[in-house]
Amino acid sequence: MTQAEASQQKKALFISSCGGHWIQMRRLEPAFSDFKKYYAATDPNYHQFVTGEKFFSIPDASMWNKFRLLWQAIRVLFLLLYLQPHVVISTGASVGFFALFFAKKFGIKTIWIDSLANVEQMSLSGIKVKPYADLWLTQWEHLATADGPFFYGAVL
Numbered sequence: 481m482t483q484a485e486a487s488q489q490k491k492a493l494f495i496s497s498c499g500g501h502w503i504q505m506r507r508l509e510p511a512f513s514d515f516k517k518y519y520a521a522t523d524p525n526y527h528q529f530v531t532g533e534k535f536f537s538i539p540d541a542s543m544w545n546k547f548r549l550l551w552q553a554i555r556v557l558f559l560l561l562y563l564q565p566h567v568v569i570s571t572g573a574s575v576g577f578f579a580l581f582f583a584k585k586f587g588i589k590t591i592w593i594d595s596l597a598n599v600e601q602m603s604l605s606g607i608k609v610k611p612y613a614d615l616w617l618t619q620w621e622h623l624a625t626a627d628g629p630f631f632y633g634a635v636l
Contacts, residue, residue, distance in 0.1 A: 491516045493565040493583075495556070497540065497573045498523035501595055504619075504635045505571040508593070518563055520556075522575055538575050543604070553578045560586065571595050571635075577605040577612075584612040591615045596634055598623075 492515040496505045502521055506529070509517065519530045524537035538555050541548035556578040560568070568583040569591045570576025580590040592613040594606035599620055606629070610616055616628040624631035 491565040495520040580612040
């Protein structure tokens with residue numbers, strides 16, 4: 481690929497919390513084979529899983545620590561401004577919510593896939609992200625509705 485082609489290549493930001501969120505999100509990579517991929521997660525050690533790709537560590541946070549949530553949101557905002565991706569993909573949790581929230585404000589395409597662990601109901605982040613997700617998905621058919629989230633299968 482020439483330098484000119486590389487500069488025109490579309491960019492995808494994969495961003496999530498660690499654990500199952502990260503594993504499920506990484507399984508979506510083949511769908512974005514034509515994109516330059518960037519990764520962000522709440523565990524700085526996850527850089528080892530994306531050798532050869534750019535990785536960014538975002539602070540972990542929960543709704544029980546408002547200051548950390550604010551700091552997480554600011555870091556996500558600056559990451560989006562820096563990368564200027566064409567699409568943002570997340571499986572959760574709060575870090576994914578902030579990524580889709582800000583991405584939507586900048587006109588970036590957004591995809592949310594709620595974690596497979598949320599079998600009884602959508603996650604809190606998954607519910608709150610609905611207005612900011614261009615594609616809003618659940619991995620459980622019984623949670624899908626006509627207005628979304630939609631079900632197209634599970635990321636196993």
